[in-house]
Amino acid sequence: MLKVLFKESLFFAWQSLVANKLRSFLSLLGITIGIFAIILVFTIVDGLENNIRGSIQSLGNNVVYIQKWPWDFGPDYPWWKYMNRPVPQYYELDDLQKRCKSVDALAYRIGKRKTIKYKSNSIQNAVVAGISHDFYKIKNFDLSSGRYFTQNETDAGYHLALIGANIASGLFPNEDPIGKEVKIGGYKAVVIGVIKKEGESLLGNSFDYQIVTPFNFARYFLDPKSENSDPIIYAKAKPNVTNAEMMSELTGVLRGIRKLKPMGEPNFALNETSLISKGFDGLFDIIGTAGWIIGGFSILVGGFGIANIMFVSVRERTNLIGIQKSLGAKNFFILVQFLGESVMLSTIGGFFGLLITYLITLLGKDAIDMDISLTSTNIILGFTISILIGIISGFIPAYSAAQLDPVEAIRSN
Template identity: 30%
Template sequence: MKFTSIMKMAFFSILSNKIRSLLTMLGIIIGISSVIVLVGMGEGTKQKVASQIEKLGTNLITVNIVGNRNKAVSTSELEELKKKPGVKDIAPVLNQGNINIKGGDKTATTTMEASTPNYSTIRKLNVDSGRFIEQNDLDNRFKVAVIGVTVADELFGSRNVVGETININGYNFNIIGVLQAQGGSGGNSGDDRIIVPLTTAQRILKSRDIRTFYIEASDKDSVSEAMGYLQLFLNKKYNNDTKSYRIFDQTSLLETSNQANDSMTAMLSGIAGISLVVGGIGIMNIMLVSVIERTKEIGIRKAIGAKRENILTQFLIEAGSISGIGGMLGVLFGYAFAYIGNNYLKMDITISNNVVAVAFLFSVLVGIVFGMYPANKASKLNPIEALRFE
């Protein structure tokens, strides 16, 4: 029997039971679309996190001195550390939370950061209007401030506030710039803060303690070298007490984030893959029912000369076609949901063609594997017994 004839018979059998075939495909459709969307969500999230971290700089190292009893670092020590190989620049920061500020007749509470002009370069900060802190501000301890857009909106209801005056804990500061919006929420918002010259804050707060500083490595490949010298400096200063400080570098953060995201994506994909297996079991069940329904037909075909491999091939084609068509529909649904998610639900779904191809081929394989037993059973039917079957 010609292969084309077997194909026609297989597809005729599928089309003659449209509803049953569609319901059989449902498990495959759900499984394929779930795998595509979940992996796409994982990849989209990974790319978004990587983009955010890269905006901060993959060569950025953050150091926090913890514990009130631990002595802070000095600007002179940081100047010495800046001379080490792999270290491009260092920005010391004096942080003060819950600062009361007043602008006009409105008040607010925010966070104050005091630093140097290179802070904007190291932290990738840009001003939307005005300017950032300059060396002249530090040298003269000028009471100037750069504010976030949230602060500007809360106090003045506008972002065009350069030249206005705000009162910070009883001291009047002149606004010299407004930062570009960065986003975030709550305490993590980069828009709800003010930045003032380091020397000015040290005088007002009567504290020279620097417990946070940012290091910019020469490039991404120099991070480990800069980290080595930083570790030597901190170990010497704090007598090898690693609990006295915390070090964060963006590269490690990115790697950790990617590993966690990959693990979560793999777990979700595995759960979605179960749908494919369930769909395969559904195919096997329906094919077994089909064998019973068509027992007499199989007996007639064998009696007039159909070989065992012809019957086996026909049933495998039916199983593979059901899973294949279900796979194609699943791919279409996966792309459709990704489009809706990206454009209307504000989700980050990145579809990989490789994932789509593997998922589709796996769906066809599932159909063939689970269709093997019914096909083999049909091909082994005794034609005499099959003809007697009622």
Template identity: 45%
Template sequence: MLATIKILWNSLKMALQELKVNKLRTFLSLLGITIGIFCIIAVFTVTDSMESNIRSDVQELGSDVIYVQKWPWGGGGEYPWWKYMNRPQPEFKDLRVVQDKVKSASASAFAFSAYSKRVEYRDDYMEGVEMIAVTQEFERIQQPQIIAGRYFTGNEGSSNVVILGANIWEGLFTSAETADGKVVQVAGRPCKIIGLLKKKGESLLGGINYDNAVIVPYGFGRTIVDERRFGDPYIMVKAASGVDLRQLKDELKGVLRAAHRLRPTEEDDFSLNEITTLSSNLAGLFAALNIGGGIIAIFALIVGGFGIANIMFVTVKERTNIIGLKKAIGARRSVIMMEFLLEAILLCLIGGGLGLLFVYTGTLLAGGSQSFAISLSAKNVILGLSISGIVGILAGFIPAFTASKLDPVVAIRSN
């Protein structure tokens, strides 16, 4: 056993020496493996990061929340916009009906957004700001992350108070401490700052871009914008604990149809949307990206595998007399075979390691410019090294088997 370990150790040292001596040959042989591992792990890393970001967004936006709106989300195929155009917008009175009659809901809120507003403080201003007007229970559903100040109280439904998004208060003030309590102009109306939001970044699922938005009470917001014409209003309904989303949806549908006095034969004049619909569509996209990246990687790995097999055949040819000497002094066929298999695996692991290094470097470079974190997970590192090892075994098996079958006398006499 000890003699076998020594032979294998010496073989590994010899393999490393060969890599140093034949740098160009080694580089060309490793290129395919490096590109293949880079392609497949880069795709997996990006899609895993996106999926992680989506799960986080679904959690924040509410996987147990139904959005009552005029327009449905997605749907696939042909989108019959002409059918939805004549639907009425959700109204504030619909919120009262939901709060009174939907027993499977724990919270509900009415909200609308108005875009391209101007927020001013003294001589400074921010253009293109989204103003979000919400009712009191919005906080229980969306849970905006306030780092300074507070949310609206129950008595501030029509007060001139505002919560600023991160990009707004950072642009108008030097710090959160400076901004809290100041008075700014929102669309020309004076508002006292009572809260500041934490920086969040953009969401892959869309929705509210809190960083470039201000939140005001609904009663105040409607004095600035007529939500029925310009606000695109919607109602958010959060399911009670232990209530299935389908149950909430069915109850909402019945209550709203009765409130809108729709006959049994008439279609709904509203849409009940949920975040899981968007996340499911994106999950299908990520699966397609994984398949596409996998196909590219397979071709690169096949080319890399042939390159490794080629260099191993050349190595066997160069060491034929050494193989003969080892077999003459008692080295078994399994030891000779293992020697060349280990060398092939080592080559592939080096190539795979370089591919992983390039992916990791890419995550560091992209980290500062993306709205979501991209990181190389331990799972993908193990996957990359495992694939490299498997390619090494497949590429090195035939050359190793050929070396193990050499006749020692013929091998010693070879030049």
């Protein structure tokens, strides 16, 4: 019985929506814009967050970066304390390797933007990195073709290179890059591998625009003592060792290597990826809250629009309500009929809002080469908000319609 009642009420509601197409369209437009605004912001924030978290993950959760400058995002960054510090040196890597027990792998890297040439093709501002052999144990990257350096090749500084996917497609549009010679800073290097495409990274650490060479070759055109080469020593903890334990050992060993006084300030920074995560958490909270406020008020305005149109609808159909009630329609039937109409309106509006968001994410994906997609969580959220706004904005008009006296209702014009 209740099922039939619902079905019939919703049929009446649908008939009314179809009968007033323009009015229905205009009233659902508010909800469409509101849902579009809020879900688009959530989708973008989720996409950016996933991208940054992915980038941070690729940096390694159990990896510590030994650098000159600490990663600190606070407003009172005391840069003057750090500017006279020395940069990490390659020889320190050997000493650390010999003395540290908690470290699984250590690697050294220098890097700078350079122009890469192959015949008449060239790529400007490609990141040229010089690495020690164990770099592959710390950084996650796959090769789409070719191979990694051997221990002998990195130690002896062979003129070899691994190139990122975008460098490969830029320099070798119609050729296989493996075995070809590229020019880096005037030095020739043979390409022995192509790194699999990673896509854009907001942290700028994607291998797509990088060219990786052995450190002993890179030192010909990059100065490891210069800060411009951004020298870093990476340390990866052993499986059962925490970052804190490893950092404690690294601090002691590095102080020994640099001959620092026991109570003196350290002249190096041990950075963890969690520091970046913390820095971005605050940013995402701000963006999310801003989107929430903007979208929230759009939805509220859309809800007022639907409430307004439902009042008009009740007023217009007062006569019909009277006839329905005089023929035996219960209050509940009238209530469900009008409530169904407003929920239908807002759900259709929400659907279009989600559809527009989906189309924009498709366009955006191609435009910015980043994985921004409408997640099931956001779809559920979009429909939830639509249904709720339909219930909230339609309940008062529907209830007032249900409360009408049949005689008075029939008499009304």
